[in-house]
Amino acid sequence: MSTVIIIGAGIAGLAAGCYARMNGYEVRIYEKQAAPGGLCTAWQREGFVFDGCLSGVVGCVPGKEMSHLWRELGGLSGQFLPQPEIVSAYHSADGTQVFSFYRDLPRLEEEMERISPPDRAASREILAAVRSLMRFTDTIEAFDTGGFARRLRLATRLGAYMRFVRTWEKVTLAELGKRFRDPFLRRSFTHARGDSALSYLFSLARQAQGNVGRPPGGSAAFSQAIASRCRVLGGELHLGQSVESVIVEGGRAVGVRLADGSEENADEVISAADAHGTLYGMLAGRTLDRSLEYPYKRWPLAPALVQVSFGLRLDLSGQPPVQTWELKEPIPLGADCLSRLTLHHFTQDPSLAPSGRCVAVVRFASQIRPWRTLRQEGEASYRAAKEEIATRMTTFLEERLPGFRSAVEALDVATPLTWEQTTGCWNGAAGGWLPTTQNSSFSGAEAIPHKLPGLGAFWMTGQWLTPGGGVAAIAQDARRVIQRLCKEDNRLFRTSEEGERGK
Ligand SMILES: Cc1cc2nc3c(=O)[nH]c(=O)nc-3n(C[C@H](O)[C@H](O)[C@H](O)COP(=O)(O)OP(=O)(O)OC[C@H]3O[C@@H](n4cnc5c(N)ncnc54)[C@H](O)[C@@H]3O)c2cc1C
Incomplete structure (x- = not known):
């Protein structure tokens, strides 16, 4: 049986693992974190689950676009939270106008x-x-x-x-x-x-x-469901094992070297980790040419983010789940200056908070460099900057939602460094490339090729190959990689649905 090694157990790596198993490959996934999911994750604070990712997943209506993915990968178990009539609201700075989406x-x-x-x-x-x-x-x-x-x-x-x-x-x-x-x-x-x-x-x-919905339990539950599907299909997940480099012999990728120095061999290697870390780190730049470097020189990155998460004893169920306020006076925060702020609340998912409470998050773009400087200055400076942000955001939200400040029971601030350190995403750009008219993947053009030239059996998949992606596009990308692999191996590509063991 041919062996496939997959680097990274984010949604792309897990999906590639599932499809490879459905097609009879032996699968070993190496993930540097202790849990699967990569960016599609959440963390717990004082009884609250702070979701760091999904507000909606495409493919939640059976028969509609991308729905086959979740039947195959088991990410949703066929259930979605009810979708609101008003998806979001946008408020003018002077408070006189509101646009309801x-x-x-x-x-x-x-x-x-x-x-x-x-x-x-x-x-x-x-x-x-x-x-x-x-x-x-x-x-x-x-x-x-x-x-x-x-x-x-x-x-x-x-x-x-x-x-x-x-x-x-x-x-x-x-x-x-x-x-x-x-x-x-x-x-x-x-x-x-x-x-x-x-x-x-x-x-x-x-x-x-209505084909965008939130899976119950949020991002971590969604990732865990796909990881379970991969295990049920017979895939091996090796968590807490970082890949240091790709082993190349005679112009062909033949395996990976792990951080503990051990080596693992395979017939095929798929990197579903950050593309910059793969090309410039694990492959030490050996395949780089002008076309591969082009996106890194020309394409804009999705902004790195700060996320302030609140555990609240407050009923926000009457509010649209996403609200954006234009600011009369921009808020200066270190090197950043905010001209509007967006609040997401997750009251529709009671599993994220104790009874009578809910979770809400504010996310905004923030440059990573000043955070690096703060970290170098020491933990106290870094923490003080996070506390200042939490105070400013609480004050701002108290003005819009009276009673907000006294309702806060748990608080957490994640910075661009949090995303960079946990998943290795380049410069903390957790959203990958910013979708523009230059990098749109609708035409089917490949910016970073799925199969790198000159390395034999080395493949890439994930958000850096699908600008603007989202988890459905990423899972689809991984599916296409395994389709191509099957074609090269003269195998008929097959899928199975949740509940089946594969073929
Ligand atoms: C704040 C936020 C909100 C989002 N909201 C949505 C949404 O509402 N809907 C939607 O569809 N999408 C959303 N996305 C996008 C989506 O979550 C991501 O695009 C997707 O999860 C990326 O998956 P990936 O597998 O390509 O990459 P990643 O999640 O980055 O996975 C890569 C994995 O590789 C591992 N890794 C890296 N280096 C190594 C190494 N050397 N050895 C071993 N393992 C390694 C990492 O730890 C990680 O687990 C959001 C993203 C963010 C950040």
Whole structure:
């Protein structure tokens, strides 16, 4: 039986492990952390579970786009938390305007017209594009899961989809925003992360289909479920084992060297760890050429983040789960200056907090370098900076949600260093590449190739190969890698669903 070694047990590594097992490969995953999940994780403080990742997973409606992944990987056990009518709310700095992001498109259209009647035509045009994408995403799912005959039947619709992509893929989010005359509508509608209008339209389409949901128990439970699926399928997970380097012999990757000096051999090696750490660290730059270095020189990184987590004795269930406030006065915080703040609450998941309580988090972009300096100055400086942030955020939220300060029972501040140290993500950029019109993966172009040239059996997968990804796109990426591996080995790619043992 061929052996596959996988570096990293984030969602990509776990998914690759599951699909490799379903196809008869012996699987050994080496993960440097003590628990699987990578970035898709949570931590406990005083009875509260502070979720560091998922607000929504694509693929929660059976038959809709990406849903086959979770049937195969078992990440959701078919259950999702009920989805809210209003996904998020955006407040103007002077407090006079609120834009409610309805999941339902007709209601969203009404809301856009309410904010700015003269922008009716622009709103309709954009929402028409979202409706087209809703039809296309169903086609993509049917294509991904269908056999040859079904794929052939879908080819025409897929052609229409590719034309749609070509129309939109070079449009930036800023250009999309310029279609609105009303500045508040422009800001509230397009403040999403990244620069690619198409990425954003996709997220609206999935939202409108109800195909984005939160798994009960949150990110850690989700990761654990996929790790269990991998073990049930017969995969070995070696936790707390860091890979130091990839062993290359005669121009072929033949195994890995672990931090304790031991060596493990395999027929195939897949890195599902941070791509920079893989290329520049584990492979010591041996495969680097201009095309591989290009993204590192040109593409913007998703911002590194600070997350302030609150365990609260407060009822936030009447509030939209995500709220963004523009700030009248920007908040200066070290090298960062915040012009708006976003609060997520997780009241819909009672498993994250003791009875009568809930968890809420504020996340904002923060440069990693000043945090490194603080760490060098000593633990006291680092801690003082975290405490200052916690105080500023509590004061800010008390002004918006009276009673907030006295409701705080547990508090935690994670910095860009937290993400860098735990998962090794490059420069603390926990979200990987920022999705832009330059790196959009819709056209199928590969920035970092899944199979590196000149290394024989060495593969890569994960968020650094799927800009703007999300866990569904990442799991899909891992699935494609195993599909390609099977093709090279003349094996028919097979999948099995949760509850089956694989074939
Ligand atoms: C704050 C935040 C919110 C997010 N929200 C969402 C959301 O709502 N919906 C969504 O779909 N996605 C979301 N994402 C994105 C998604 O969580 C990530 O893109 C995804 O989890 C990345 O998975 P990965 O396996 O590619 O990488 P990682 O999770 O980084 O996994 C890599 C693994 O490799 C391990 N590793 C690294 N180096 C080594 C080594 N030398 N030896 C052994 N192991 C090693 C790491 O410890 C890690 O476990 C969010 C991400 C963040 C940070």
